[in-house]
Amino acid sequence: MKEYILIAEDDNDINQMLKELLEQHGYETVQSYAGTEALLYMQQRQPAAVILDLMLPGKSGEDVLREIREKYPKTGVIVASARDEVQARVSLLRQGADDYVVKPFDTEELLARLEAVLRRREVSPKEGNGIEKGKAGRILEYKDIRILQDDFQVQAGGRELALTKREYLILELLMSNPGKVFTKSNIYESVWNEEFLGEDNAVNVHISNIRQKLAKAHPGESYIRTVWGIGFKMD
Incomplete structure (x- = not known):
């Protein structure tokens, strides 16, 4: 089964580029252009991961991230933002982002990070005390x-x-x-x-x-x- 990825990006060109890139690599995608729209799509079907822009109309990326973490803790989140300050990245990781890429990003790096996030979703049970x-x-x-x-x-x-x-x-x-x-x-x-x-x-x-x-x-x-x-x- 194809992994289902939600793209939350208000820039039409970047959104379309991500859709084409992901579908070329075997993913199923849905496109959203606003924070409220992204959350509506998530109510309909929970994605394996979200590629999340921060500067979204309706609800900001930070607000969307908080709601994802409250309601959909198993969904992976990769923040894609032009903000490259260390404090910004740390803040988003503290809020629950699984990874962070700075725009403009290399598409191969994004794919590798997405693959890593999805691999971590597959938790293998471990033997141990307790x-x-x-x-x-x-x-x-x-x-x-x-x-x-x-x-x-x-x-x-x-x-x-x-x-x-x-x-x-x-x-x-x-x-x-x-x-x-x-x-x-x-x-x-x-x-x-x-x-x-x-x-x-x-x-x-x-x-x-x-x-x-x-x-x-x-x-x-x-x-x-x-x-x-x-x-x-x-x-």
């Missing part, structure tokens, strides 16, 4: 966190959490072996499926996001410990 099997499928448990691996759902304090795919994969990795300290390199190469070059702040950003979401579900509880100079483990 796994149980039952009618609900494969479950990872630590304290009051439950990961329903077959459904890609995370619960904490009895509440379901809306995690991005990378946040989900990081938490699943840490919970697969709660006593182990995972280095940033371990986490980055497992989740991003790319070589860790030692300077990327993405792991810290995503760990911070996970902690904030867990804290909202269960204030006062500590789940992830920073092992200074080494990495992270379940607390």
